[in-house]
Amino acid sequence: MTPPLVLLGSGYTLTRLAVAEARAGRDVLAATRDSARREALERAGARVTSLDEALSLTDGARVVVSVPPDAGLDSRIAEALARHPPSRLVYLSSTGVYGGARGLVDEDTPVEPTSPTARGRIDAESRFLPLGAVVLRIAGIYGPERSTLARLQAGAVRLPEGGGGRISRIHVDDLVEAIRVALQWGEPGAFYCVADDRPAPQEETVTWLCARLGLPLPPRVPLESLHESLRGDRAVSNARLKEVGWRPRYPDYVAGFTALLEAEGRAGGPEPLTVRRLRPDEAEVFWALRLRGLKEHPEAFGASLEEDAVRPMDVVRARMVGDSQVVLGAFDGGRLVGVAGLRQGPELKSAHKAWVWGMYVLPEARSRGVGRRLLTGAIEEGRKMAGVERILLSVSVGNKAAQHLYRALGFRTYGVEPAALKIGGTYIDEELMCLPL
Known part of the structure; x- marks a missing residue:
């Protein structure tokens, strides 16, 4: 009993x-x-x-x-x-x-x-x-x-x-x-x-x-x-x-x-996510999100908050135009919740490669597949760039969520750079990954 x-x-x-x-x-x-x-x-x-x-x-x-x-x-x-x-x-x-x-x-x-x-x-x-x-x-x-x-x-x-x-x-x-x-x-x-x-x-x-x-x-x-x-x-x-x-x-x-x-009967959920190219007139909101990423996760970026915080907006806008580079934004309704950049190699001998850079998603949006949508969009943009045959990226060793995402989309490791970044007295290794197109 x-x-x-x-x-x-x-x-x-x-x-x-x-x-x-x-x-x-x-x-x-x-x-x-x-x-x-x-x-x-x-x-x-x-x-x-x-x-x-x-x-x-x-x-x-x-x-x-x-x-x-x-x-x-x-x-x-x-x-x-x-x-x-x-x-x-x-x-x-x-x-x-x-x-x-x-x-x-x-x-x-x-x-x-x-x-x-x-x-x-x-x-x-x-x-x-x-x-x-x-x-x-x-x-x-x-x-x-x-x-x-x-x-x-x-x-x-x-x-x-x-x-x-x-x-x-x-x-x-x-x-x-x-x-x-x-x-x-x-x-x-x-x-x-x-x-x-x-x-x-x-x-x-x-x-x-x-x-x-x-x-x-x-x-x-x-x-x-x-x-x-x-x-x-x-x-x-x-x-x-x-x-x-x-x-x-x-x-x-x-x-x-x-x-x-x-x-409460409000199960409609958030507005649909959309991913598109960012326009130069959206440089300020893009850069604010990037600076937040640099502040919260300095180990995930090659750039530093100190340098990017004083970067002129004209330089930022220049990264958002042209056939060989693009910045993608993920929008939850009208709110920017994630970004990722892609740039083609600038020299003749590197023009067959494009690099993913600056990928960041707000914490509250990470459970909705935003990172996958951004990276998929970057891959599609890479296929449109004349002469690009492969897409490269780097990820901090130990960032398991990002490593899992990249591998799921076909990226493969081709090396590890020891002490790729130094933040204060801490060294961070980076895994180097490649996706043949």
């Missing part, structure tokens, strides 16, 4: 879990004081009760605790659970326990007890761990009616000046599944971080959403004026949770927000 599921603190996430489990025929006991959630829970078949009554019924049950530390109830809940021990216990914590940690974060990253926002969660974890709790440290939760999408539509989103750092997120339905996995397979006393596969800056997600919805970008404000959860640069690893069988249905914000848009 399946033990009952007792949910202490049925807020946004646990209400979603309770409704799904109750509809599946599970005996669910949910403690909440929210009248709107109470109605949804009872309609689904869950039993709604007070926290005190729920705590008296936890013997042998599977229990999930989601009461926030600022409620001041952790000690009382832990003492009650010690008197009425559950068969399995999961405590919902937060990646906020890592305080100001930046970069890659996992379960072994030191917590930051001096942080006021982290201290409450750390103290709560310490109360439930001796009871055999599985602790889930959860990244920023989003889902229906609770996301950047909802805030964007309400005009409440602000972008940080300078772009901001990476933020880890988790769709509420993937969190619900993580709780199920933790209840079934989680190791008592262990920590598991819950996040999707792709941390991304707020600017990237908002830009993608604005393009989908046809909205202008929100205003920019100083980074320090935003909530602390938006000021860091943190990539939360979900590797340990995957080891016990969890997989996200929405591995990144593109999949997650697409599902939210579909749920």
Whole structure:
């Protein structure tokens, strides 16, 4: 017989879990004081009760605790659970326990007890761990009616000046599944971080959403004026949770927000992508995109941001005209999201070759095949150039996504140039590739 599921603190996430489990025929006991959630829970078949009554019924049950530390109830809940021990216990914590940690974060990253926002969660974890709790440290939760999408539509989103750092997120339905996995397979006393596969800056997600919805970008404000959860640069690893069988249905914000848009009946998606030659009067927007690529990925280009930032526009426009060179642009509606250049060898003995240069696609457009469309277009342009027999390009060794794309389109490696680029004190090897036409 399946033990009952007792949910202490049925807020946004646990209400979603309770409704799904109750509809599946599970005996669910949910403690909440929210009248709107109470109605949804009872309609689904869950039993709604007070926290005190729920705590008296936890013997042998599977229990999930989601009461926030600022409620001041952790000690009382832990003492009650010690008197009425559950068969399995999961405590919902937060990646906020890592305080100001930046970069890659996992379960072994030191917590930051001096942080006021982290201290409450750390103290709560310490109360439930001796009871055999599985602790889930959860990244920023989003889902229906609770996301950047909802805030964007309400005009409440602000972008940080300078772009901001990476933020880890988790769709509420993937969190619900993580709780199920933790209840079934989680190791008592262990920590598991819950996040999707792709941390991304707020600017990237908002830009993608604005393009989908046809909205202008929100205003920019100083980074320090935003909530602390938006000021860091943190990539939360979900590797340990995957080891016990969890997989996200929405591995990144593109999949997650697409599902939210579909749920709202706006599944038409973005405007069709188009790839065409850029005109000289589009030099400024082209160069702005190129400079962004040089800034974000200096290792991927032979050119440098310092040099190209001061290059005259007349020189840029000159690269965009003529029969022996072309700059292609990929447009998402009216927005330029990717570029690639192709130039034929200038001398008589090199005129049978053309080189791909400056290929760059905005991060939010990379899941839509933009790079493939640009490179395919460049190959077609090369076939039109008089006398061109082969197309050459170089790619930084280790850039697996680009290497896979180039090979898929027929490029083959003919050599590797060691230390082809030097950025500061770092040397970068380049793989040399060729496509016979």
